[in-house]
Amino acid sequence: MMLENTDTIKNPGTNADVLPMSLSSMAMLVELRISTWTARKRDNETTMEINTSKEADQDSGSVYKYLMAGSDHLKKIEKYSAKCRAWNGTQTLPWMKGIGLLPMENFFKYREQLATMEANFFALVDDFITEYPRLKNDQAFKLGKWYKADEFPDIETLPRRFKFEYNFLPVPESGDFRINCEARIKADLQEQYEKMFGDKLAEAMRDPWDRLHKVLTHMTDKLTDNEDGDRKIFRDSIIDNAVELCDLLTRLNVVKDPELEKARRMLEQAVTSTDIKDLRALSSARLELKTDVQSILNKFQW
């Protein structure tokens, strides 16, 4: 959508106006779809037995069996898929269900990493498919009476159940309603789209502030000593997550919000020279960092 120079959105942190200029030139939409074979099958016979034995309706409960019991090949793929989806969520801003807003600044790094993840995903799938005949035979012992050979997919069709697909789409412009209808209806649709667009963009820009707020409040909580003077237990990730977020926010600030950049730089300054060992050993170090973090929380509206 080509926003006019007078069109603005509100900065969620300070409620100030931010000029987004042309979003379609600064970001794109990305849709990532990963699907795997779950190997979960409803066992109708056992379901009926259990429901009958419990004197319940036949639709009151279901029994599912896992066709790859005792094997971690498929679990590795599922775990990796979940990791890829989570990573995608951190690298993009929320737009619509299944679709994220990817700032152009983050595009090349995102694309490179996504290609590596895709290749590794299919390497895991190939490894699973190579082992599949042996794993399938093993299930005859592991599933016991639940085993039914015809419930397992053929090795020829099995690869089709694993997908790693992504599409890059432009952020659509509001005037692009190519439908034949009355001018009044078209105007209504455009107005509706512009409102939706504005809401989506404000929501997308809310996300980096939320992430920053979450990290800051977590740090403040963990850096506050207990009443007896002992420190709370915290991991190295208290600093690592902050450093990672500071790096990510340089690429997620799609509208170049100066307040977000200011908050990011304040956090970066506070954590880059911090040693986690000092934080654990010295209450003065914890207090100093907590003061810095609290000052960021106090400075902006969240």
Place this chain on the structure above:
Amino acid sequence: MADFVNVRLPAEYVLDPMLKELVDKLALRHPTFTFGTKGMNSETCKNWASTVPKGKRMPPRDDGVNYLRKISVHCGSEFLGSISLDIRYSRSSGSEIVYSIASWRVRNDRGNQNVTRTAKLDVAVRTAKNVFIPQNTKELMAKAESVISSALGQSLADLRRPISHSTLIRSQLELQKYLFYHLKGEEIPASVKQSVESAFTSVKYSTAMSEYELAEYMGNKPMRFIHVHNGDYLMWEDNECQEREVVSRTLEELPEQIQSHISVLHLMQDNELVYDVGYRCDSENFAVLEVPA
């Protein structure tokens, strides 16, 4: 076992199975890291390879492919460290095969300062996660500053040397005679005159003197060090609170004067000093004259 795209080995090597367990976990966890033999020459690879795997009992290979026991870890062009299989001897457990993780971030008080060893896979994964961290901008700038100031100092010394060490003057005695006779107003002996004047009027001496003056001029000027990282320019700047911090700018975001200096230096050779512009250490490290505020 799966072959991941960020594990890159020459065709004649495969990873030792015990090492592959660790490398596969790390490769999945860090898709931006590459695991391979980059930076390892063929001799090193041969020394760290064998037909029989160290960790597990398996028959030796006879297909010309060897098991590699050491691998280097990179993030882009940055070398993060290496992982290898080593043998550790102890009185209680005799000898055991251990994971050996080397990185500049590992600091040991005893033994090999930059290497840590463990027999446990999960400990090795955790250690790798803690030490294989790309340098942040402060670390990059600190390293770049050290490289640039060392190279700049060396270049300035090289430029000064012919004059400061009088390397172009064949005989100090002749020079003294020349000056003595000249200051006394007497006729300078022909051989002395010819020898001294030919040295001081030669093109070589003129060039050396120009370079010396260049070094003297530029050596006294305050310089700002700039490091290029992933296409961005890193430099130290004072923030609003007058504290020094590392900032990252694109070429277009640099102050105009610095932008023009950098553009000139990009055209120069490595280790070249340019009058009133700055110094090019290499394609990623520069020192530009400070622009007055």
